[in-house]
Amino acid sequence: MHYGYLISVLDQIIKEAPDKYSKLYNKNETDIEKINQCRARAFIHLYLKVSFGITDFSEREHTLTDKGYDGGIDGYHIDQDNKVIYLIQSKFRANSHNFENKEISLDEILSMEISRILEGEEHDEHGNTYNGKIKQLQREISNISDIARYKYQVVILANLRGYSVHQLKRLTDGYPVDVFDYEKTYNGLLFPVLTGNYFTASDIIIPIDLSNKSSGSKISYSVETKYSECEITVLFVPAIEIAKMMRKYKNAILKYNPRSYLDMDGRTVNDAIHTTIIGSNTNEFALYNNGITMLSEETNINEKIGQKNKAQLRVKNPQIINGGQTSFTLSRILEENEAKAEDVFNNKEVMLKVITVSECEVEKKLQLIDEISVATNKQTPVINADKFSNDEYHKNLQNKVFNLVGLLYERKRGEFSDGLKDGYIKKEQVIERNFFWRVFFASNGKINLGFQKRLFQKNKFPSLEKITDREIARASTGVKVHNALSIGLNAHSQKIRKDLYAKVFIATEFLVNAKDASNDDAIQASIPVIEDVWELFISTAKDNPDSAGYINKVDRKTGLPTRHFSLEKYLRNSRFEKEFIHFIDLRRDEINAILSRCINEQVSSIL
Numbered sequence: 001m002h003y004g005y006l007i008s009v010l011d012q013i014i015k016e017a018p019d020k021y022s023k024l025y026n027k028n029e030t031d032i033e034k035i036n037q038c039r040a041r042a043f044i045h046l047y048l049k050v051s052f053g054i055t056d057f058s059e060r061e062h063t064l065t066d067k068g069y070d071g072g073i074d075g076y077h078i079d080q081d082n083k084v085i086y087l088i089q090s091k092f093r094a095n096s097h098n099f100e101n102k103e104i105s106l107d108e109i110l111s112m113e114i115s116r117i118l119e120g121e122e123h124d125e126h127g128n129t130y131n132g133k134i135k136q137l138q139r140e141i142s143n144i145s146d147i148a149r150y151k152y153q154v155v156i157l158a159n160l161r162g163y164s165v166h167q168l169k170r171l172t173d174g175y176p177v178d179v180f181d182y183e184k185t186y187n188g189l190l191f192p193v194l195t196g197n198y199f200t201a202s203d204i205i206i207p208i209d210l211s212n213k214s215s216g217s218k219i220s221y222s223v224e225t226k227y228s229e230c231e232i233t234v235l236f237v238p239a240i241e242i243a244k245m246m247r248k249y250k251n252a253i254l255k256y257n258p259r260s261y262l263d264m265d266g267r268t269v270n271d272a273i274h275t276t277i278i279g280s281n282t283n284e285f286a287l288y289n290n291g292i293t294m295l296s297e298e299t300n301i302n303e304k305i306g307q308k309n310k311a312q313l314r315v316k317n318p319q320i321i322n323g324g325q326t327s328f329t330l331s332r333i334l335e336e337n338e339a340k341a342e343d344v345f346n347n348k349e350v351m352l353k354v355i356t357v358s359e360c361e362v363e364k365k366l367q368l369i370d371e372i373s374v375a376t377n378k379q380t381p382v383i384n385a386d387k388f389s390n391d392e393y394h395k396n397l398q399n400k401v402f403n404l405v406g407l408l409y410e411r412k413r414g415e416f417s418d419g420l421k422d423g424y425i426k427k428e429q430v431i432e433r434n435f436f437w438r439v440f441f442a443s444n445g446k447i448n449l450g451f452q453k454r455l456f457q458k459n460k461f462p463s464l465e466k467i468t469d470r471e472i473a474r475a476s477t478g479v480k481v482h483n484a485l486s487i488g489l490n491a492h493s494q495k496i497r498k499d500l501y502a503k504v505f506i507a508t509e510f511l512v513n514a515k516d517a518s519n520d521d522a523i524q525a526s527i528p529v530i531e532d533v534w535e536l537f538i539s540t541a542k543d544n545p546d547s548a549g550y551i552n553k554v555d556r557k558t559g560l561p562t563r564h565f566s567l568e569k570y571l572r573n574s575r576f577e578k579e580f581i582h583f584i585d586l587r588r589d590e591i592n593a594i595l596s597r598c599i600n601e602q603v604s605s606i607l
Helices: 003-016 031-051 058-061 096-100 105-109 114-118 132-142 165-171 182-195 239-254 265-277 325-334 338-346 360-375 382-387 392-405 417-421 432-442 447-451 468-487 491-496 499-511 520-543 567-572 575-586 589-600
Strands: 075-079 084-091 153-157 177-179 203-209 219-224 229-238 292-295 298-302 310-316 319-322 347-355 406-412 431-432 550-554 561-565
Touching: 003 031, 003 096, 003 182, 003 347, 031 058, 031 075, 031 084, 031 153, 031 182, 075 132, 084 132, 105 165, 114 132, 114 153, 153 417, 165 177, 177 203, 177 310, 177 447, 182 392, 182 417, 203 229, 229 239, 229 298, 239 325, 239 338, 265 325, 292 310, 292 360, 298 347, 310 347, 310 575, 319 325, 319 360, 325 338, 338 567, 392 406, 392 468, 406 417, 406 432, 432 468, 447 567, 447 575, 468 499, 468 520, 499 520, 499 561, 499 567, 499 575, 520 589
Parallel strands: 084 153, 153 177, 292 347, 406 431
Antiparallel strands: 075 084, 203 310, 219 229, 229 347, 292 319, 298 310, 550 561
16 A cells, blocks of 8 residues: 555656656656656655655756766755755665565665765766766765865665664765665655655745835734743735745644644635635735744844845744644645746735744643644634644554554644645545544444544543554454445435444454455455345344334324334444344354355355
């Protein structure tokens, strides 16, 4: 599943290639060998995009050196902020087995002629002239005025196991090595790009227009709180600068925000922002919008930058804790109107409130952030469940679920919005948090818990240490079973069909031990068995005169007492779960035999 997500991302990156790169990235290519060559280049693009926040395709392509006589270097990046030059070698594998198991050979690493290239040699060890991109790298390094302050880092995008840090350095002329094996690729490159949470802002600079601000660029105010002393800075900034910031940093700048971008749930507010920006040539947006609240560790404003009516705002380690919907919507407007962005955003500003928090204990800081977030949120209400979305418990569970079974557990509303918009993932691949827990409980035999509403809002879950890998595997199978059973049911039907979760338990109880249990064909073949087991169970319950599903009524015409079996009543009764599991245990061998035959022979069952 992980590799499938990776291929989807790489193929989408290929589609983003401008027409001038059509020879390198043929979007209509059908030759699988050439497709894999495109994916190999896109793999380096993925690393550059996630690790350094380079969103522009051409900017990334500029630093790819992978072709003949490249000295074993496939790409590079010069990080001017941190004074590090990254030299990349990548080995993309064309199938999941090789990607996760095949290692790069030592000969391939030894082929990196790092010292020769950095020393300015024009030819490789065999006398061949280095290609133009390697010479470009040499020129760019030679043009760095303070090159003495820079360090070098070798990056290997491939599996390489069993070697110590010192051994790897000996293979790369003494330079430190960072290895992105398949696990680090899935966790450190793939998952962050799916959630739009990959490149963290350290410092941001926002230009400010002073031409219509007779009283100065800002209002500042010191506030003493029970947690820490804070400095509040309020000013109006160009809306386009917020859009650019959000486009670059995405969800990485919303870590403390209780939710991410809400496409559908926030449509009314988002549409209003869109209309005000697009449909007006004047600055009504500054009046209508409630503004953005940003957290900062250090804030500076300089009004003397050598430009008339201009100033700069610097914010260290910024995090938006309110106004995320506004910021994200502005970035979407920018993406949709790239060619005419200056006209669309001309003179439009948004109020920015920057809260600079003095150093204090982490726990106190987080408590203060939580209280500010709740108090300042007005436009799109924060529901109680959102407040738990940033708990370390749910962050760790999300990582565990993705690592083990590749499920995209949506702990925070809207966090996969960017992956959906960019076509990296499909809507049905995102597992809504309440749905995940219903299936998790049901597939692991706690069916009554699976029936409850607002599970996430109650936030009463087993400790992470007690959740086993097997239970998560069952939940993964349970999601597929639930989706297969739900085909043809409308949303209303699914809400009242509580028997779906009982059927999920039947399937996971037996499929989890079957070969290829999560295979779609195996699940489809098991559906008739699941339905038959359920019908037999209900028939047995109806035959039991003491069943909790019976309702005593009086016939209106005859006045005589009657009994009616209600499935809804039975499902709500606390006895249901115990009786259902007891029934399954009694027929375990029979069900298992029939289910195995159906999966192996792809035939229907009759109990």
